[in-house]
Amino acid sequence: MRYIKPRSLKRLPGFLFLIGCLSSSAQTFTTKGTSLYDYYGYYFRQEFNIEVTGLPAVADSSFGLTSVLLNLRHERVSDLKITLESPDGASIWLTNRNGKDSGAHYIHTRFSQFGQSGLISAARAPFTGDYRPDGQLEFLNHGQNPNGTWKLYIEDLKKDFSGDLDSIQLLFSHQPAKAIIRKKCDFENIGLCDCPDGAKNCDLLPDLVIIPFFTENQIQEYAWNDPVYPRQLRLAATIANIGYGPMEIKGAKAEKEGRLSVNQRIYNRKNGKLAYQDFPAGTMYFEDKPGHNHYHVDDWVEFRLVKISNKKRTILTKGSKVSYCLFTTGIIYQSDGFSTINGKKYGENMPNYGLGYYPSCNFDKQGISVGGYDTYGMLYEGQYLELPENLPNGDYTLEIEIDPHHWYRESDKKNNVFSMKVRVGKQVVYPSRR
């Protein structure tokens, strides 16, 4: 356990040195690392430069970033949010607070678009293998020049442990991470986008649902005397858009109950042409907690614990409504084990798959593209229900409702509540984890 004082930060850049090495089929660029700092109470991210030179001038679907190899030692990796940024400023999460409570280290962890070891968020430390990152690598091959300074940002979001970055390596090749496109339906070619029931004109509405897999894999009850998460049932929530159009929102300057007001933008296809309308919806605010530093949409989800007996539903507790930043963290492929939602498989077969581009959480524009999802891990702020005192051991139902106020328009509001059986109660004794 080590606590490093801020004054030592200015020594950091001197520790970095760079190696670029070339092979005939692929090119790799490596940065050797240095000590990582522990969280000391305010927003701070450590920056590591990876100098990339000598590549073709465009990173796209024929050449570009293929994988990222990470070696990092840290006794509790769930403290860490690790972001990769291309020289033009596009960025994705490689991994954000994964590894549950006590997972340690990233050892020879490769991130690639279809990582065969599965999602990094569902895996166990030390993550040795080939994983899909939390974000989309293909966002970093969007036609920009890949030559220049790539940046790896590491944020430690919780105190008590620090670590070392050993190395980070970027691999570029002719098999890059790339968007899977079924046909060219986009805002420039709206005539190629489908309307429900083959209609010529329509509103391209989103439809939001919870993907069960993420919550099922990241849910944990903590004891009443747990020093960090007392009596909490912590859980992940991942919201997918299975509609015909993107979920898109825009902040507006007007204030509404002390918050910034939000409009929802609905796109329409009218005789092959693109149009849109903005509708007043909810509110948003600037979230400055560690790991965020961007705009959040208020009251985006609500968690509830309910008891259902003899068809009677009793709400035992509700979490406060949690605010989210909306962006397309990942996208669903049909080959994914988790792409079955409410008995139906989703992915590249979806009409208008990939429509909308939402790589970050800006004030002007946030959203979830068609087939995209926005994920919140179990260790993110607000991802819990406080269990009632003296809750009897037993089986209960966890409910997650998206947009509990019904502020946002969707093609189907009835599928916004996800429920799942959970077994909770006083049987959990500290230490309840690990």
Ligand SMILES: [Zn+2]
């Ligand atoms: Zn956030």
